[in-house]
Amino acid sequence: MTESTDQVQEQVEEQEIDLTAANKVIDKYLDMPGNLMPVLQAIQEEYGYIPEETVHLTAERLNVYASQIYGVLTFYAQFHLKPRGKYIVRIxxxxxxxxxxxxxxxxxxxxxxxxxxxxxTEDLKFTAEHVACIGACGMAPVIMVNDATYGSMTVQKMDEVIQKYQAMD
Ligand code: FES
Structure with missing residues (x-):
């Protein structure tokens, strides 16, 4: 059975997050003015999302309020507070x-x-996202898997695309 993102998040939170990489990122940007955005971007690159523990670490080390960081994270769509799959399927x-x-x-x-x-998905392989027009209406219905676009989708083509990515690492 596949579990929801919330369940995955609970499991992840049960595990200790190794903060070594986050500390290294903060070390690198510590003395740079306006360092909050680059720090958050680099943390997301390291972990694939922004773990809660790294928000508190960043707040403490950059001397800003955690609420300020959450404000930034929720304002910019580029940031994710939950683990995401390796393959993002945008429909x-x-x-x-x-x-x-x-x-x-x-x-x-x-x-x-x-x-x-x-x-x-539980194995962190796929995340589903429903999105607004992606500018390829002539090929409707359209999906994207990461950067690849697939048009004129049918249920059968969707099965093929899923199988293709399931077979990949
Ligand atoms: S409506 Fe434009 S690409 Fe789907």
């Missing part, structure tokens, strides 16, 4: 894709991998 839910059956494509992902919007 376009814009009008053209919606009309051409994006709902069926999204349902296929729920059916095959058990993940709906903003959910991640």
């Amino acid at each position: 376009c839910m814009g009008t053209a894709c919606h009309v051409k059956g994006a709902g069926r494509i999204a349902d296929t992902l729920v059916d095959r991998l058990g993940i709906d919007h903003a959910e991640t």
Whole structure:
């Protein structure tokens, strides 16, 4: 059974987060003015998301309030507070894709991998995201897996794409 992102997050929180990498990032930017954004970006690069412990570490070491950091993290869509999958499956839910059956494509992902919007598989391989028009309406319905775009999606093509990425490391 595939677990929700919340369940994955609980499991991750049960494990100790190794703060060595975060400390190294902070060391590097410590004396730089305006260092909060580069520190957060580098921490996300190291961990794949921003673990809660690193927020508190950053607050303490950069002498800012944790609430200020959470403000930045929630304002910028580039930051993620939960672990995400290696493959981000973006399903376009814009009008053209919606009309051409994006709902069926999204349902296929729920059916095959058990993940709906903003959910991640237990093995941290896939995260599903429903997004607005990605500018390829002529190929509707469209999905993206990381940087690769797949158009004219059908349930069968979705199965093939899922299998392709499941077979990859
Ligand atoms: S509506 Fe999906 S690409 Fe434009």
